[in-house]
Amino acid sequence: MQTNVDITLRVNGAAVSRRVEARMNLVDFLREELGLTGSHVGCEHGVCGACTVRVDGRIARGCLMVAAQADGAEVWTIEGLSDTGELRALKDAFVERNALQCGYCTPGMLLTAAELLERRPDAGRAEIRRFLSGNYCRCTGYEAIVDAVEMARGR
């Protein structure tokens, strides 16, 4: 039985094929094999949300998937979604409202907020808080992040 796995997937729109160890997490694959270090690694057991990436159209914890599970998937990271401009309104709002300090949580916050605005464009503050509940920020105290998402919602 194989401890190495061949995978083929699309990352930020480009096809990628690699042989990886079965135990390699998706976020480590993105960071170490592909050099996409915008997805961060915090707790490594699903609690903090720093590793959030988009897999087949939906956010996922990069630390709770092995890369082997992403075979055939369409993966987008903060790098690709910045290039496409999809996160423009959210990013501008984060800057305007000072919704980041160290920035460690920010890629995960942006991807999570983008999914919220797509699924529930009319979300109010309470709903924004609930949807972001799985993403820790140790700097801002969250208020400014909720402000920014609320601001981007209207744009």
Next chain:
Amino acid sequence: MKPAPFAYVRAETLDDVFRVLDERGDGARVLAGGQSLVATLNMRLSAPEVLVDIGRVAGLAGIEDAGDTLRIGAMTRHVEVETSELAAAHTPLLASAMPHVAHPAIRNRGTFGGSIAFADPAAELPACAVALGARMTIAGRGGSRTVDADSFFRGLYETAVGPGEVLTAVEVPKIAAGWRSGFMELARRHGDYAIIGLAAHVQVDGGRFGGGRLVFFGAGDRPVSATRSAALLEGEAWSDALAARIADELKEELDPFEDLNADAAMRRHLAGVLVGRTLAPLAAG
């Protein structure tokens, strides 16, 4: 790398799964959504020799209207149940529980069957399954069998799924006329495992309660159906006095664990608080 080395098999059929489980015995683990398993691998709390990924096995995902029940395939992701019109219409208890199961990114990957098979004592879905009288379908090489929720949960992280077997689906009875469901939990942070929670499924007729179930999670080593406390409801209308009687009975009936979040006395107290908050609106509405 965090986890110890393991091999990985991407199963296409249930037979592939059974073959690996038979060959490797205890060394093999089923990988569903991975939202509990990969976390324990990262922390090296478990070190299986091989993971069998059931994510692509045909026929394991989806919610189906099966007459008196909804049949929920084991690989159905939490988000599918959360947003399902069938679940909202026929199993309001599940619909109100889903937003409390972890966080959005985890609900996008984690599966209904994974939650039931993992059987965390503080998890929402096992308690809902017991409250609603769900039936679990378990398949193995020799065929499949069905187990009632009451006998499915056997202890801490322990279920009726035996060696070489896989949970394939859960049949959840649709809510019947005259029944109401209520769900509530107390957690430190929305989406985290509950300190304690309640899945209630009761008959209400003209403002009076009939039979039903009060099933607590985070209150023992498995979902705890408080039958003596629920019996106090029968024939009664909601009142503060009734709430107090049930809260007192729960202090006798429940034997919760202690952890960093709460000691046993606090959990017993919160159980009574949850009953009041959950049942009062059911009696009224």
